Amino acid sequence: MTETPFVTHRSLLFTVAYEILGSAADAEDVVQESWLRWADVDPSQVRDPRAYLVQVVTRQALNRLRSLSRSREEYVGEWLPEPLLTSPDVAEDVELAESVSIAMLTVLETLGPTERAVFVLREVFEVPYGEIAEAVGKSATAVRQIARRARQHVAARQPRVRVSRSEQQAVVERFLAALRTGRLQELVEVMAPDVVLIADGGGLAAAALAPVHGSELVAKVLARANRVDVAALEATAVWLNGAPAGRIEIDGELATAMSLVVENGHVTRVYLVRNPHKLTRLDESIALTR
Structure with missing residues (x-):
């Protein structure tokens, strides 16, 4: 048919x-x-x-x-796009992957x-x-x-440096490992000194209401946001919007979707989506194409 x-x-x-x-x-x-x-x-x-x-x-x-x-x-606090679970195949089309990235969609909001x-x-x-x-x-x-x-x-607003998939994956893994272990100094070291964190809780989940600047402060905010028994926190690598990203669960419940911008081996932007209404499509991969 x-x-x-x-x-x-x-x-x-x-x-x-x-x-x-x-x-x-x-x-x-x-x-x-x-x-x-x-x-x-x-x-x-x-x-x-x-x-x-x-x-x-x-x-x-x-x-x-x-x-x-x-x-x-x-909207209460910062508004971020709704993240999507995608297959690694989306990254094969570099321009498509860049256009659906959380970073680009955030720029398009302007x-x-x-x-x-x-x-x-x-x-x-x-x-x-x-x-x-x-x-x-x-x-x-x-x-x-x-x-x-x-x-x-x-x-004038989008990240200027394109990194390879392998570099993005490696930095994301280092970042998630530092989160899992709660080691503040390792978190600081994987981020650029002028890193910016933007969080979206929508008034429904705890989140910074304004962008947070600087690796030391961002590390403290992340540590505070995930201050639970290490055994209760699970931070795993997933593919979101065509790029390696992070999924954070606490006591088995999805709490945060995390998208990272990587430049020169360091994280320059951290996007945290915590609004539960925006975390409903992270269990099944969605096909994106052009």
């Missing part, structure tokens, strides 16, 4: 929505809404189903993002809704300007200008 175009492209559509929204729950809702719209369309009248579906998903994601902006402004959609469609999925213009309701000329501004904005 032949797959429908929607089923064929579902992983792509979810990835587009997730990159625009930074939330898997909202991305799933957008994909479902888009499926309902596709069900009302005569497929024989659609010249390019992939392009058509990407446009539909983009419009729905933009509507959702605009409606979410107020709730994100009122863009306006239209800028974010244009950047994602153009830079990640290489959608032609004319098709993006239809999706966001702008002229192709305006979209080119928006894309240029968004590129400059992101370039």
Whole structure:
């Protein structure tokens, strides 16, 4: 039996929505809404189903993002993207892995809704300007200008150094080992002196309400956050958003998803997601594609 175009492209559509929204729950809702719209369309009248579906998903994601902006402004503490458990295969596509990283999605949060959609469609999925213009309701000329501004904005804020998968894994393992043993000095040594920690508890779990700067202070915050019997704490390496990362359980319960930015053999950014509503998709791998 032949797959429908929607089923064929579902992983792509979810990835587009997730990159625009930074939330898997909202991305799933957008994909479902888009499926309902596709069900009302005569497929024989659609010249390019992939392009058509990407446009539909983009419009729905933009509507959702605009409606979410107020709730994100009122969010308790720092807002981080919802992490996803992914397979190591995602890392094979370096550009895709970089675009879905927690670090990049956090940078994309600083863009306006239209800028974010244009950047994602153009830079990640290489959608032609004319098709993006239809999706966001702008002229192709305006979209080119928006894309240029968004590129400059992101370039000024994203990590500049790409590291190999093996280096990322090695540093993540050292970091998790120091956490497991509670050795503060080892934690300090694996981090850059100017490391920054950003935590998201959403008012539902203990978390720093503002970014924490400096290896000594970050190490103390991490030690305090995980101050439990060492035997009760389990810190394991997992693949989150296309990169080696950490999963922390306390007494067998998932407490934190941890994403690390590594540069020159040291951790330069620590992202801790502790909001329980954002930890619900870490038991089953999710396919991301472009």
